[in-house]
Amino acid sequence: EAGVAQSPRYKIIEKRQSVAFWCNPISGHATLYWYQQILGQGPKLLIQFQNNGVVDDSQLPKDRFSAERLKGVDSTLKIQPAKLEDSAVYLCASSPLRGRSTDTQYFGPGTRLTVL
């Protein structure tokens, strides 16, 4: 079974530029998550999708971050414009079921973003 795919793996941009990340979850997984992991910290949820609907985006900085999951499969996360503090690893995860607390989340390799 193929795992969660993410691209690109690395991205370097200057502040105020835009950037987009792509995620393809494990086939058949209904729930998709985007986490932000700042160096030295644990991952923090940005947004959670159930199929193509948003379940939780309470910690997404909506003035600059946006995400979509068209057709309930793959997803893109965009930052526009980027700030220095957005430098982090962006992790995508998926889980097969309806978003229960007991579900295992499967993580992709992440995209490391550096904002100069």
Place this chain on the structure above:
Amino acid sequence: GDSVTQMEGPVTLSEEAFLTINCTYTATGYPSLFWYVQYPGEGLQLLLKATKADDKGSNKGFEATYRKETTSFHLEKGSVQVSDSAVYFCALSPLGGATNKLIFGTGTLLAVQP
């Protein structure tokens, strides 16, 4: 709000030593508890989990027991190997509510020397 506190690293051990990484949590009700591991250059992967009080999760020689009386989920292994060198994250997923997001601790770096 819900949170996870785990011991700071790095933890440096010799091969075959006993490992304990402490993890305590604050949450409403009884969340599910997880240990994830991140090997160098790789993504996060589930190591073990426990979904109710007194459950013991185990995998690859690692164990952790869900203790609601002490709100703890400490990770243990009897004999570590060099290949266990990684960053270990304790996490919880709240019970109920609209989201099952994972709330992570800050991670503990384990370095095992031959």
